[in-house]
Amino acid sequence: MGVGVLVIAESGSGKSTSIRTLNPEETVIINIANKPLPFKGWKGMYKLLDKENPNGNMINVSSGPGVYKAMKHVSDKMPHIKNLVIDDWQYMSSFEYFDKANEKGYDKFTQIAANLAQVGKLPKDLREDLLCFFLTHSEESTDISGRRRVKAKTVGKMIDNALTLEGLFSIVLFAKINKEEDGSLTYGFETQNNGENTCKSPMDMFDEVFIPNDLELVRSKIISYEN
Numbered sequence: 001m002g003v004g005v006l007v008i009a010e011s012g013s014g015k016s017t018s019i020r021t022l023n024p025e026e027t028v029i030i031n032i033a034n035k036p037l038p039f040k041g042w043k044g045m046y047k048l049l050d051k052e053n054p055n056g057n058m059i060n061v062s063s064g065p066g067v068y069k070a071m072k073h074v075s076d077k078m079p080h081i082k083n084l085v086i087d088d089w090q091y092m093s094s095f096e097y098f099d100k101a102n103e104k105g106y107d108k109f110t111q112i113a114a115n116l117a118q119v120g121k122l123p124k125d126l127r128e129d130l131l132c133f134f135l136t137h138s139e140e141s142t143d144i145s146g147r148r149r150v151k152a153k154t155v156g157k158m159i160d161n162a163l164t165l166e167g168l169f170s171i172v173l174f175a176k177i178n179k180e181e182d183g184s185l186t187y188g189f190e191t192q193n194n195g196e197n198t199c200k201s202p203m204d205m206f207d208e209v210f211i212p213n214d215l216e217l218v219r220s221k222i223i224s225y226e227n
Contacts (some may be wrong), residue, residue, distance in 0.1 A: 004123035009175030014187035021216035027083040064115025075126035089136040109158035120168035
């Protein structure tokens with residue numbers, strides 16, 4: 001049984017930058033939006049995996065079935081890979097929604113939710129030594145009592161009514177930027193719910209409520225906790 005970690009963030013808050021600390025020789029990135037990575041030297045660290053380069057460590061695919069197939073391939077055929085990053089996961093459903101824009105009725109939302117659930121649940125069926133990091137955008141919502149909540153972004157209430165993304169994960173981190181007294185900015189992850197978000201992690205997994213935006217640190221904490 002592998003482990004899935006959901007990282008939720010506003011755009012520009014350090015979500016994708018947190019990949020920089022992972023060992024690229026042990027990491028594959030599924031780049032759903034097919035965009036450049038936001039850290040220096042990434043082209044030398046991550047090469048496209050395709051027929052011409054079967055040893056690459058970046059996969060550009062956006063559909064639900066395509067992401068599912070890529071994750072299975074990494075688990076089954078690439079035993080040296082210990083970290084699987086699904087970057088900009090929210091675009092998987094966004095692109096599917098656009099593709100189905102001319103379809104009428106609710107069936108398209110059911111299919112989008114089903115694809116999200118299939119991919120989000122998959123880590124439990126993958127290699128035990130494979131960590132899957134799902135990086136996705138956040139959005140604000142209001143619960144039934146009128147309280148403000150920040151949650152994983154979806155393509156609408158039809159999806160939210162069918163699926164709570166955070167419920168598929170036992171570890172949900174929120175990227176946050178703290179402004180220090182000297183005016184500098186510190187990028188990090190919240191590890192516990194602050195009353196306004198859907199963040200969570202197992203008791204005593206992390207020493208602090210706010211940790212650096214460092215996926216290698218998150219990886220080491222998970223491994224240490226489980227062992």
